[in-house]
Amino acid sequence: MNRKILQRFLRHRLAVASVLFLVLVLLLAFPLAPLVTSGDPNRIDFKAIGKPPSIDHPLGTDMTGRDLWSRLVYGGRVSMSVGVVAVTIYVTLGVFLGSVAGYYGGRVDGLIMRFTEVVMSFPTLLILITIVSIVGPGLFNSMIAIGLIGWTGIARLVRGQILSLREMDFVTAARAVGTPQRRVLVQHVLPNVIAPIIVAATFGIAGAILTEAGLSFLGLGIKPPTPSWGNMINEAQQLNIIETKAWLWLGPGLMITLSVLAINFIGDGLRDALDPRMTLD
Amino acid sequence: MNRYILRRLLQALPVLLGITIVTFTFIELAPGDAVMAMILADMQTGGRVTEIDVEAMRKQMGLDQPAPVRYFRWLGELLQGNMGERIRSKLPVATEIGRRLPATLELMALALVIAIVVGIPLGIVSAVKQYSWLDYLLTAGTFIGVAIPSFFAAIIAIYIFSLKLGWFPTSGYSTPGQNFGFWGYLFNHAQYLIMPATVLGLESIAGISRYMRASILEVLRLEYVTTARAKGLSRRLILARHVLSNAMLPIITIIGLRLPSLLGGALIIETMFNWPGMSILYIDGVNTRDYPLIMGMTLVSAITIVISNLITDIAYSFADPRIRYE
Numbered sequence: 001m002n003r004k005i006l007q008r009f010l011r012h013r014l015a016v017a018s019v020l021f022l023v024l025v026l027l028l029a030f031p032l033a034p035l036v037t038s039g040d041p042n043r044i045d046f047k048a049i050g051k052p053p054s055i056d057h058p059l060g061t062d063m064t065g066r067d068l069w070s071r072l073v074y075g076g077r078v079s080m081s082v083g084v085v086a087v088t089i090y091v092t093l094g095v096f097l098g099s100v101a102g103y104y105g106g107r108v109d110g111l112i113m114r115f116t117e118v119v120m121s122f123p124t125l126l127i128l129i130t131i132v133s134i135v136g137p138g139l140f141n142s143m144i145a146i147g148l149i150g151w152t153g154i155a156r157l158v159r160g161q162i163l164s165l166r167e168m169d170f171v172t173a174a175r176a177v178g179t180p181q182r183r184v185l186v187q188h189v190l191p192n193v194i195a196p197i198i199v200a201a202t203f204g205i206a207g208a209i210l211t212e213a214g215l216s217f218l219g220l221g222i223k224p225p226t227p228s229w230g231n232m233i234n235e236a237q238q239l240n241i242i243e244t245k246a247w248l249w250l251g252p253g254l255m256i257t258l259s260v261l262a263i264n265f266i267g268d269g270l271r272d273a274l275d276p277r278m279t280l281d
Numbered sequence: 282m283n284r285y286i287l288r289r290l291l292q293a294l295p296v297l298l299g300i301t302i303v304t305f306t307f308i309e310l311a312p313g314d315a316v317m318a319m320i321l322a323d324m325q326t327g328g329r330v331t332e333i334d335v336e337a338m339r340k341q342m343g344l345d346q347p348a349p350v351r352y353f354r355w356l357g358e359l360l361q362g363n364m365g366e367r368i369r370s371k372l373p374v375a376t377e378i379g380r381r382l383p384a385t386l387e388l389m390a391l392a393l394v395i396a397i398v399v400g401i402p403l404g405i406v407s408a409v410k411q412y413s414w415l416d417y418l419l420t421a422g423t424f425i426g427v428a429i430p431s432f433f434a435a436i437i438a439i440y441i442f443s444l445k446l447g448w449f450p451t452s453g454y455s456t457p458g459q460n461f462g463f464w465g466y467l468f469n470h471a472q473y474l475i476m477p478a479t480v481l482g483l484e485s486i487a488g489i490s491r492y493m494r495a496s497i498l499e500v501l502r503l504e505y506v507t508t509a510r511a512k513g514l515s516r517r518l519i520l521a522r523h524v525l526s527n528a529m530l531p532i533i534t535i536i537g538l539r540l541p542s543l544l545g546g547a548l549i550i551e552t553m554f555n556w557p558g559m560s561i562l563y564i565d566g567v568n569t570r571d572y573p574l575i576m577g578m579t580l581v582s583a584i585t586i587v588i589s590n591l592i593t594d595i596a597y598s599f600a601d602p603r604i605r606y607e
Contacts, residue, residue, distance in 0.1 A: 118299035125545030133567040134311035253433035260428040
């Protein structure tokens with residue numbers, strides 16, 4: 001069973017290449033970061049302010065004189081963490097609300113689904129801006145805010161799956177032998193929903209990284225001097241920087257794009273591997 | 282049909298009410314208020330405020346009342362068609378939004394048109410030439426279109442098309458202080474509009490063409506297509522007459538689903554291109570803790586989304602005779 005899934009995943013070459021790429025990015029961003037950089041992404045080199053790539057600074061320096069290679073590496077740490085933590089929060093919320101709604105049905109279901117509708121009717125970025133600018137920008141707040149908004153898709157997915165699983169024979173059988181409700185839900189129903197959740201969560205991480213980047217770009221996400229890929233570009237908004245100092249925005253922009261691309265490919269590969277029927281084409 | 286529309290609108294009311302409550306709660310839960318935001322701003326410019334001033338200012342702004350009282354007062358005014366006034370400048374919120382909303386809607390509308398006009402043909406080509414190099418190229422393009430952050434796409438567009446090639450202005454709404462006449466103005470304005478609208482529509486182009494491709498491939502597998510082929514109809518004829526109209530149906534829903542993210546994306550694009558839409562107003566409102574403005578703008582956005590969802594569903598029922606709402 002599991003070997004089959006792995007085999008199918010390995011056949012998706014882009015997904016495999018993406019895994020390798022992301023492993024490299026994560027290794028650089030987490031354990032290797034102090035080894036491959038000077039160790040401090042905020043150290044200022046007064047002799048090199050806004051300088052193009054050189055031997056001392058392989059990716060150049062920003063307008064404050066900080067080494068862009070270090071900031072890119074440590075920024076990866078921040079962007080990746082935000083993505084993973086925010087999605088963990090909203091998958092937990094979504095699975096909980098979705099399974100309660102789907103399994104218990106009736107008034108509980110109606111109430112939860114109405115609430116889901118309310119949250120879904122917000123333009124995500126608008127409400128995120130409201131929350132973050134009020135509780136204050138920052139790493140922790142960005143994670144929480146994205147986590148609090150993103151759960152609706154997962155909740156609807158889980159609810160839909162459970163509604164159809166609930167009527168299946170094995171669930172009726174489990175109930176017939178007197179298994180308590182909660183145990184039927186956790187041990188018999190939920191394991192069957194895991195595959196689509198994993199796929200949705202993978203795409204979700206990509207989305208959360210993009211959202212964080214957008215917030216930070218607007219100056220409402222990760223607060224400088226802590227580097228994140230989004231706020232590094234925020235510092236490169238003026239036209240003269242766009243025109244004459246491309247190294248300031250090209251690196252972080254490419255890293256966001258490539259990471260999101262890689263995560264989406266992995267999501268695609270996982271979808272093919274976990275459930276061949278779910279493919280788009 | 283009329284009854285259906287009426288019922289949907291009535292169903293939307295509790296959702297909209299919920300949105301106002303959630304937004305208000307967020308604003309209330311956070312530490313500080315409009316007066317504190319104002320004092321902070323003043324302190325940064327070197328002003329001084331005393332304790333008595335704070336209480337007086339709160340009272341003057343009506344902030345001394347408990348939160349539920351203020352919420353219901355706001356709601357009562359809203360039901361009479363009054364969205365209130367901005368806390369500091371006392372300008373009517375409705376006027377402020379009315380001045381900014383058209384530019385945002387203009388940007389969103391053109392982005393959507395571009396996404397449809399470009400996305401659907403790309404999806405068709407991709408499906409018809411499935412597994413060709415063109416299909417792979419377009420598929421790669423859609424993946425990149427989804428992955429690239431809009432502000433990065435905007436910077437690249439500005440770098441190439443404004444700064445290097447000089448085709449379009451870098452930012453703004455139109456060239457100020459010149460008298461072009463009507464057509465001249467329109468042409469001038471279009472030059473400012475095209476780049477932000479295209480960048481905003483990029484993600485939707487990718488999404489729409491991806492779904493169009495999948496949708497066509499799905500319809501191609503259906504039995505009536507096999508029948509048509511067995512009758513000896515040409516591939517082109519089958520595609521044009523039998524496949525496209527059916528494959529297009531789910532796309533209507535996809536287009537409708539894109540609107541919330543299009544509105545969010547507009548915020549970033551407007552900041553990047555200095556577009557005089559809702560973005561600047563919204564960020565200003567949030568920074569000054571101007572709750573009537575925040576509430577008003579959230580509500581207007583939510584209404585936009587609710588109405589566009591409704592239009593999507595109605596369009597769907599017109600397009601697909603199998604679906605009938607009583």
